[in-house]
Amino acid sequence: MQWAIGQCDRFLQAELVQRLRSRQCGAIRIASFVQPADVAAIVSAINAAGIEYHVADDKAGSVARKGKLGPNFFRYRDQPEEYFRQVPQFRSLFDHQIFASDHPIHRLMGMVATATGLPVEVAQENGQGFMHCVARDLPAAPRHTDWLPRDCPALGFAAQFKSQYAWNLYLELPSHGGETVIYHREEQQPIVENTLRCTVRSSVADLLIFQSTNVHEVLPAGGKRLTVSGFFGITDTKVIFFV
Numbered sequence: 001m002q003w004a005i006g007q008c009d010r011f012l013q014a015e016l017v018q019r020l021r022s023r024q025c026g027a028i029r030i031a032s033f034v035q036p037a038d039v040a041a042i043v044s045a046i047n048a049a050g051i052e053y054h055v056a057d058d059k060a061g062s063v064a065r066k067g068k069l070g071p072n073f074f075r076y077r078d079q080p081e082e083y084f085r086q087v088p089q090f091r092s093l094f095d096h097q098i099f100a101s102d103h104p105i106h107r108l109m110g111m112v113a114t115a116t117g118l119p120v121e122v123a124q125e126n127g128q129g130f131m132h133c134v135a136r137d138l139p140a141a142p143r144h145t146d147w148l149p150r151d152c153p154a155l156g157f158a159a160q161f162k163s164q165y166a167w168n169l170y171l172e173l174p175s176h177g178g179e180t181v182i183y184h185r186e187e188q189q190p191i192v193e194n195t196l197r198c199t200v201r202s203s204v205a206d207l208l209i210f211q212s213t214n215v216h217e218v219l220p221a222g223g224k225r226l227t228v229s230g231f232f233g234i235t236d237t238k239v240i241f242f243v
């Protein structure tokens with residue numbers, strides 16, 4: 001059974017955010033969030049910086065090969081000092097080189113602030129700032145959920161979250177496969193044949209937003225699948241971006 005996908009063009013609509021938060025739709029897709037010339041510039045800058053490939057926890061009881069540019073806290077949850085050591089370098093790389101012609105993350109933050117009516121900030125823990133995004137080459141991902149209060153319970157700001165969302169800006173897509181499937185189920189609930197779901201095959205330059213506490217997966221891709229990605233959590237008083 002297909003779950004609705006909210007569609008808009010370049011701008012995030014407050015009505016769609018409310019539908020997403022109440023699970024009336026499974027995802028929001030913003031078409032052409034960045035211009036083609038900006039996509040090309042971002043991809044060129046990412047390739048120049050170089051994707052790091054490593055084997056890591058896939059959140060489904062196994063490990064997978066992942067490609068990333070920039071640290072994510074989950075990978076370094078047992079070495080937080082290493083994560084925070086890397087953050088200033090990579091924040092500067094994204095802010096001043098990768099997004100030299102357009103800063104889509106700052107635009108996204110502004111849109112989320114307008115749509116939710118809440119102030120937006122990048123996470124901090126004990127005065128140390130988090131990443132606002134990473135670049136990923138992720139050709140597949142098994143069914144899993146992402147929920148920071150569970151995955152990294154030592155983080156004080158995460159305890160304030162009422163809900164959590166993932167976002168992906170698509171930069172390169174494979175010739176086939178690589179779709180994101182989002183289920184109307186949380187982790188403890190079984191996935192069966194008639195489980196409500198949405199299957200999203202985005203186009204280059206699209207932005208996808210969905211509740212990361214819903215079970216989701218990436219179907220195996222026949223080629224490179226490059227995104228800039230991150231999360232945000234909504235509290236009673238603000239929206240917090242992090243990776």
